[in-house]
Amino acid sequence: MECPEEIKKSITIALAGNPNVGKSVVFNQLTGLSQTIGNWPGKTVKKAEGKTYFHDYEFRIIDLPGIYNLSTYSLEEIIAREYVINEKPDYVINVIDANRFERNLFFTLQLLMLNCNVIICLNQFDLLKRRGYDIDVEKMSELLGVPVVPTIAIHNRGIHELLEEIIKMDKQEKEETDIARQNIHNFQFGKEIEEKVQAIERLLNKKKYINKINSPRFAAIKLLEGDEHCTKELFNKNDDSTPKSEEHILNEVEDARVKLEQMHGEQISSILNSELFQIADKIEKQTLILNKDQKGFKWVDLIDHITIHSFFGYILLALILLGVYTAVFEFGGWISGLVDGLFESWTPAALEFFGGEDTWTFKIFWSGLFGSFMGGVGGVLPFVIPFFLIIEILQDIGYLPRAAYLMDNFMHKLGIHGKSIIPILLGFGCNVPAMTASSIMETQKDKRRSILISSMIPCSAVSIIVMGLVAANHGIGLALLLYVVNFVMIIVIGRILTKIDTGDITELIIEIHDFRRPNLKVTLKQTWHRAKEFVIIALPLIILLGGGMEILLELGIVDPINAALSPIIVYFLGLPIGVGVYLFYGVLRKELNLVLLELYVASLGLQMVEYMSPIQMVVFSIITMLYVPCLATIITIGNEVGHKYATHLSLFQVVIALVIGGLLNWLYRLIEALNISFLITDIQMVIATFVIFFILIGIFLVLVERTKLVKKISEGRKYHLLPIGSENICVPEENKCATCPRHPAHRGNHHKKTANNR
Amino acid sequence: MRSNKKDQNELLNLANMPPKVSGVVVQVNAGRRAVQRLSGLGITPGTEITKMSQAPFRGPVQISVRGSRLALGRGLAHKIIIRPN
Numbered sequence: 036m037e038c039p040e041e042i043k044k045s046i047t048i049a050l051a052g053n054p055n056v057g058k059s060v061v062f063n064q065l066t067g068l069s070q071t072i073g074n075w076p077g078k079t080v081k082k083a084e085g086k087t088y089f090h091d092y093e094f095r096i097i098d099l100p101g102i103y104n105l106s107t108y109s110l111e112e113i114i115a116r117e118y119v120i121n122e123k124p125d126y127v128i129n130v131i132d133a134n135r136f137e138r139n140l141f142f143t144l145q146l147l148m149l150n151c152n153v154i155i156c157l158n159q160f161d162l163l164k165r166r167g168y169d170i171d172v173e174k175m176s177e178l179l180g181v182p183v184v185p186t187i188a189i190h191n192r193g194i195h196e197l198l199e200e201i202i203k204m205d206k207q208e209k210e211e212t213d214i215a216r217q218n219i220h221n222f223q224f225g226k227e228i229e230e231k232v233q234a235i236e237r238l239l240n241k242k243k244y245i246n247k248i249n250s251p252r253f254a255a256i257k258l259l260e261g262d263e264h265c266t267k268e269l270f271n272k273n274d275d276s277t278p279k280s281e282e283h284i285l286n287e288v289e290d291a292r293v294k295l296e297q298m299h300g301e302q303i304s305s306i307l308n309s310e311l312f313q314i315a316d317k318i319e320k321q322t323l324i325l326n327k328d329q330k331g332f333k334w335v336d337l338i339d340h341i342t343i344h345s346f347f348g349y350i351l352l353a354l355i356l357l358g359v360y361t362a363v364f365e366f367g368g369w370i371s372g373l374v375d376g377l378f379e380s381w382t383p384a385a386l387e388f389f390g391g392e393d394t395w396t397f398k399i400f401w402s403g404l405f406g407s408f409m410g411g412v413g414g415v416l417p418f419v420i421p422f423f424l425i426i427e428i429l430q431d432i433g434y435l436p437r438a439a440y441l442m443d444n445f446m447h448k449l450g451i452h453g454k455s456i457i458p459i460l461l462g463f464g465c466n467v468p469a470m471t472a473s474s475i476m477e478t479q480k481d482k483r484r485s486i487l488i489s490s491m492i493p494c495s496a497v498s499i500i501v502m503g504l505v506a507a508n509h510g511i512g513l514a515l516l517l518y519v520v521n522f523v524m525i526i527v528i529g530r531i532l533t534k535i536d537t538g539d540i541t542e543l544i545i546e547i548h549d550f551r552r553p554n555l556k557v558t559l560k561q562t563w564h565r566a567k568e569f570v571i572i573a574l575p576l577i578i579l580l581g582g583g584m585e586i587l588l589e590l591g592i593v594d595p596i597n598a599a600l601s602p603i604i605v606y607f608l609g610l611p612i613g614v615g616v617y618l619f620y621g622v623l624r625k626e627l628n629l630v631l632l633e634l635y636v637a638s639l640g641l642q643m644v645e646y647m648s649p650i651q652m653v654v655f656s657i658i659t660m661l662y663v664p665c666l667a668t669i670i671t672i673g674n675e676v677g678h679k680y681a682t683h684l685s686l687f688q689v690v691i692a693l694v695i696g697g698l699l700n701w702l703y704r705l706i707e708a709l710n711i712s713f714l715i716t717d718i719q720m721v722i723a724t725f726v727i728f729f730i731l732i733g734i735f736l737v738l739v740e741r742t743k744l745v746k747k748i749s750e751g752r753k754y755h756l757l758p759i760g761s762e763n764i765c766v767p768e769e770n771k772c773a774t775c776p777r778h779p780a781h782r783g784n785h786h787k788k789t790a791n792n793r
Numbered sequence: 794m795r796s797n798k799k800d801q802n803e804l805l806n807l808a809n810m811p812p813k814v815s816g817v818v819v820q821v822n823a824g825r826r827a828v829q830r831l832s833g834l835g836i837t838p839g840t841e842i843t844k845m846s847q848a849p850f851r852g853p854v855q856i857s858v859r860g861s862r863l864a865l866g867r868g869l870a871h872k873i874i875i876r877p878n
Contacts, residue, residue: 104833108826135861138835261825301838302825308832309839312859345849440864444852453853453866542866543853544830 043091046205049122051115051146052130053139054101055548057158059083060188060557061130062098065198089198092205097124103138105145106304107264109477119149126201130156133163133170133185134549136323140315141308143179144222150250153181154200156193160185162551167327175322189554224310227298231291232256238284239269258288259295260304335550342437343547352438359425360463363495364502367418374413378406399585402634407581410630411574416566418495422464424562431553431561435460436545443543449529452476453543455485462492466664469494470671477541483676484532487684490664490672491525493518496625501656503629508644508652509718516725517653521660523732524695530739576624576666584620584631588638603693608658609700610651613639621659622666628659649717650703650724654696662692702727805877807844807854808870815843816875823872831873835859842875 052058066085083098099118100111107113119127129146131139146153157170176183182200186193223229235255257265270281292303299306341347382401389397429435435457439446443453454475462469469489476482493501506514587593593616597604600615613635621628636646647655663669663685673681703724706714714720804819818840821828835858836842843857854870856863865873 104830106829106833108830108833137859138861141833141835260829301820302828302832304825304829305821305832305837308829308835309837312835312837312840316859343846343848343855345846436864440848440853440855443848443864443866444850447866453864542827542869543864544834544866544869545864547855547862547864 044205045093045095046126046201047095047097047122047124048126048128048201049097049099049118049124050128050130051099051119051142052101052156053103053132053135053142055546056101056130056132056135056139057188058101058130059098060554061128061156061158061186061194061197062096063557063560064188064191064194065094065096087198089195090202092198092202094198094201103142104308105142105149106260107262113264116149119146119151124151126152126154126204128154128156128197128201130158130188133157133160133168134166136170137312137315137319140318141311144311144314145253147179147181147222148250148253148256150253152204154197154204155179155181155183156188156197157183157185158188160193161187161190162549167325169324169326171322171324175318178318178321189557222314224307228295228306228310231295232259235259235284235288235291238287256307258284259292260307261292339550342434343440348437348441352441355429355434356460359422362425363418363422363464364498366421367495370417371413374409374417378409378413395589398589399582403582403585404578406634407630408574408578410581411578416570418499419465420562420566422495423468423566424558426461426464427558427561428553431551431558433548433550436547439543439545440547448533449488449526450532451484451488451529452481452541454545455481455489458485458489459492462489462494463498464495466490466492466494466668467671470668470675474675479676481541483680486672486676486680487532488525488529490668490684491521491528491661491688493521493660494625496665497660499626500629500659503633504643504652505656509649513649513653513718513721516722517656517660520657520695520725520728523729524661524691527732527736527739528691530736534739534742580620580624580627581631584634587616588635607693607697607700608654609704610655611647613646614655618658618662622663624667625659625665628655649721650700653721654700657699658692658696660692661695662689664688698731699724699728803876805875806871807842807856807865807873807875808847808867810844810875810877812844812846814877815841816877817841818873819876820874821872822874823869827869827872831869834863835861836873841878842873 050058050062062083062085066087085096085098087094087096097118099115102109102112102115104112105116107116118124127146129143131143143153143155155175157172157175160170163170170185172183172185182204184193184196184200186197188194224232232252232255235258236251239251239254239258254265254269258269266285270285295306296303301309342351344351385401385405386392386397389401391397438460439453439456442456446453446455455473457475458469458472461472466489469492470486473482473485473489476485501514501517505517596619597612597615600618601612604610604615604618605612614632617628617632617635620631633643636643639646643652664672669681669685672684703720706720706723706727711723714723805816810816818836818838820838821831821836823831831837840858845855845857845862847854848864851867853864853866856865
């Protein structure tokens with residue numbers, strides 16, 4: 036929508052709603068800005084903003100993180116809540132998935148309590164109708180006291196109506212909307228709860244707190260819920276009021292909470308949320324209409340069943356992974372070959388232009404700058420872009436949560452959360468988006484662990500090296516062994532992680548969506564969005580370094596650096612002396628290791644096989660696989676979890692890489708020295724090295740496993756019933772205490788003792 | 794304490810409940826944060842839940858609750874007590 040010459044008014048709109056309701060699609064359709072959309076709960080963690088112009092109005096649109104609840108469980112929830120309370124957007128568009136009506140309404144009810152101007156965008160209305168349902172939009176609007184607009188965002192239907200509705204609301208008298216807002220508060224809790232809430236509301240109304248909150252009711256409920264964030268907001272910053280009056284309110288709240296919990300035999304958040312869900316349920320019953328029950332066989336159901344099947348689910352997962360990598364490498368290799376051919380066909384013309392092979396201009400500008408540009412375009416992008424496209428499609432159709440469901444247990448064995456399957460899958464393509472994807476973890480600890488593990492996943496650049504060096508010269512078998520070493524190292528580190536860090540990993544809670552057809556336009560947009568970041572970071576670096584490398588060669592600086600590195604490179608790792616400096620380039624972009632080394636070896640007039648022995652290639656590849664993630668990844672890690680952690684992680688990985696590389700080298704030398712009769716060729720000795728290596732790692736792993744630092748949580752608990760208040764409360768037997776019958780509220784020390792004695 | 798023995802036998806936790814079985818949540822036996830999170834997703838006492846599947850190797854469980862599908866970690870599933878229908 037184009038900017039008209041005169042803008043009457045500027046309006047700020049926030050988009051709020053559950054994850055995966057198509058909020059980002061609505062945002063994209065409204066603003067035309069590309070922004071990440073996916074099927075992953077909580078993916079839009081970063082704030083996205085856009086502008087649009089409509090009927091002389093300027094709309095500033097903010098896409099809030101997708102959340103289920105306005106509590107303070109996660110950072111996303113806090114961000115969204117704070118934004119609505121503090122920034123006070125003119126309107127809030129609440130995007131609702133019509134197919135998960137009740138749970139979405141639960142969120143709407145909370146939003147309405149915040150006293151903001153809400154418009155409901157009832158999205159995915161087509162899917163609802165296809166399922167044989169309908170929603171009485173007018174009735175819903177009447178019950179909630181706010182406008183409701185049915186939309187099909189993915190086909191851009193109903194989007195303009197949303198804006199028209201906002202303009203209509205804006206033109207209305209302010210008083211009218213206020214009356215409408217008053218109606219909203221007719222949703223009442225059950226009698227006892229309502230009394231307590233209103234009592235706290237009155238207390239808040241009396242004080243000057245009223246200025247700080249736009250909704251005393253919301254604040255009262257949150258105080259009752261024991262929401263620390265809200266308590267802090269309200270009381271700690273208030274300099275005027277005396278502490279005594281604060282204490283009075285807090286005591287009152289505490290008292291009400293204890294009474295309610297005793298009465299219901301449940302925790303307060305459960306009581307309050309249960310009430311809200313009952314209201315939502317009531318509204319659903321009054322507005323949702325079942326037209327025709329659609330039963331019978333559906334292909335989607337069968338596919339759905341297979342994707343999470345205990346046996347076929349894993350087969351499918353393996354097939355998908357295999358398919359992705361074959362497709363990516365086949366396609367990438369093909370394009371890569373085309374680009375290489377193009378470069379070579381232009382070289383004679385360039386030779387003529389620069390006036391010969393030995394001129395420094397030819398070396399720096401053609402071989403260095405342009406050569407590395409073509410190397411980046413041909414060697415990296417053809418692999419990365421199709422990979423992103425496929426991951427994007429998997430995300431859009433809703434497959435990834437299913438993978439998390441299948442893999443959760445294995446992920447937990449590695450000390451990471453089930454959701455980490457996403458960064459791990461992404462990591463095979465490029466570690467940079469994998470690090471960004473780690474932000475879906477709920478706690479900082481889970482995030483760090485996820486980053487540690489997924490930064491060790493061999494990315495496509497590493498695969499280029501392993502394939503280009505080891506597989507190209509000595510066959511795919513040896514290359515696969517290298518991958519095995521990589522994965523074994525991930526397992527070892529993951530296991531050690533679970534042993535030294537006794538804290539629990541957050542349990543998996545993830546929504547599994549129905550499959551949906553991806554929208555090609557949106558998917559392509561997202562792929563481009565991801566690839567763009569990559570191009571911006573990677574290509575300029577590659578070009579500059581390629582040029583810089585040629586300049587260094589011209590200046591003759593490489594040899595002193597290599598000499599300084601030789602104790603490690605030559606004696607410890609057993610690599611040729613010339614390799615040293617290229618390992619540094621690999622920090623900047625991993626595939627540069629090989630790209631530049633090949634240029635160097637070619638300039639010596641040698642073939643790669645002549646320059647390096649099989650074991651040297653193996654050690655070189657292992658080092659590249661395991662040592663520091665590339666610079667772009669390190670920067671991303673720094674942004675996600677702090678630069679200190681990024682530095683520690685990098686140093687840690689360098690040490691791991693050197694230890695493993697050195698171990699392999701010395702094992703090989705040992706075998707060579709033993710001169711075993713049946714090990715004749717180099718390759719046989721390399722394989723023997725691996726065998727011994729795996730045995731050693733195996734022994735190490737067993738030792739790690741036997742170190743019992745963490746008490747295992749036993750399964751199969753039996754539950755007892757204990758009377759508490761009027762309700763029966765179930766207690767796991769192992770938590771049961773012989774001395775005190777009323778125990779769930781009580782977790783005294785002697786409980787721990789009894790648990791340990793078991 | 795053991796008077797309602799019949800009830801006791803009927804109760805199962807979500808992890809041990811067989812798949813394709815529905816029931817009503819009796820109690821969520823978890824810490825404050827977990828209860829806050831679960832109740833926000835509609836898992837509160839009195840809610841009807843269907844266990845749809847169970848991932849192998851002691852993996853998570855898949856449930857259907859209030860019209861949406863969720864996967865819950867097994868440790869969490871242990872804490873949700875159900876009275877099967």
